[in-house]
Amino acid sequence: MSSPIAHWDPEYQRRAATIVERYPDVRSAVMPLLYLASLHHGHVTEEAMEEVAALTGLTAAQVQSVASFYTMYKRERVGRYLVSVCTSISCFLRGADEVLAAVEGATGVVDGETDDEGLFTVEHVECIGACGGAPALQVNYEFVEGVTPAKAAELCRWLRDARPEVVLGDEMQLLFGGRPSFDPGAPEPEGAIAPVPAFGPYGSARPGTGGGR
Ligand code: FES
Numbered sequence: 720m721s722s723p724i725a726h727w728d729p730e731y732q733r734r735a736a737t738i739v740e741r742y743p744d745v746r747s748a749v750m751p752l753l754y755l756a757s758l759h760h761g762h763v764t765e766e767a768m769e770e771v772a773a774l775t776g777l778t779a780a781q782v783q784s785v786a787s788f789y790t791m792y793k794r795e796r797v798g799r800y801l802v803s804v805c806t807s808i809s810c811f812l813r814g815a816d817e818v819l820a821a822v823e824g825a826t827g828v829v830d831g832e833t834d835d836e837g838l839f840t841v842e843h844v845e846c847i848g849a850c851g852g853a854p855a856l857q858v859n860y861e862f863v864e865g866v867t868p869a870k871a872a873e874l875c876r877w878l879r880d881a882r883p884e885v886v887l888g889d890e891m892q893l894l895f896g897g898r899p900s901f902d903p904g905a906p907e908p909e910g911a912i913a914p915v916p917a918f919g920p921y922g923s924a925r926p927g928t929g930g931g932r
Contacts, residue, residue, distance in 0.1 A: 723773035727759050739774065746775050749785055753792055762793045790844070791860075798833045798840035800878050800886070802826065803857040804871075806843040809850035814868065818854050819843055821868035825875035838879065851900030861888035865897025 724732055735755055742748045752774055756767035768782045775782070786792045793801075804810075804819040819841075823829050826839040833840040849855035852864025856871060863874065874895040878886075892899060 723770045724756075724759075731755060731759050735774065746777055749775050749777060749782060750789075753782065753786055757792060762796050796833060796837065798828075798837050799882075800838060801840045801842070801857075801859050802875065803842050803844045803847070803860070805845070805847045805849070805853070805855050805857075807846035807850075809846070810854040813853045815843075815854045817868045818856065818866055818871045821872040822856070822875055825872035826879075839875070849900050852896075852898060853900075855900075858891060859886045861886050861891060862899075863888065863891045863896045864899040866895060867897065870895045870897070 722732070724735055727735070735752060738748050738751045738755065739745055749771060752771045753763060753767070756771050757763045760767045763786045768786055769779050771777070772779045772782045786794065802822050804815060804822055806815045806819060810818075819830060822841055826834065826841055828834045828839045828841045830841055830843050844857075847855060847857060847862070849862055849864050852862075854866055855862060855864040856866055857863070858874070858878065866874070874891060877894070
């Protein structure tokens, strides 16, 4: 029987095989495989969930229950830059609503939506663990802390103009952030590559862009 992901890019197939090998019970690989499938498809599609089900031996319904539980599995198309504004209590008390409004104004995208061009998706999120640096936001899950509405709008305009392929938290913090919650230590060299937010160890890069592991 042919592999359910035989049509994937060979590099993604290799990553999937590496993930599967890592788990004694392949069902435990459902989350990283879902993540990889979302990279292949651009978001977690029905087809992606069926492929992951076939790879893991889970039912499509079981895979869907995982995908729908975690908000970071995107069930719809996501823009090249996913701007996530924390609106939980610490950030709320320090002006998160104004930051969100500034982001919506600068991108032209309202909370929960993606623009037609596929450049920005804007969302509000629950606490992202940067309360000491409130208000905080993320771009493709890279943190920017201590933002102001003006700086958040400036950040969005910069993304629109510069269109960086790799979004670096350190760089954005320096250019548009304020007081961070703590010193993160060593600089992060890889950042997050658009359009789908990505992290190691499953690879930050699309095939051919370098940097994937
Ligand atoms: S409340 Fe915003 S990071 Fe915790």
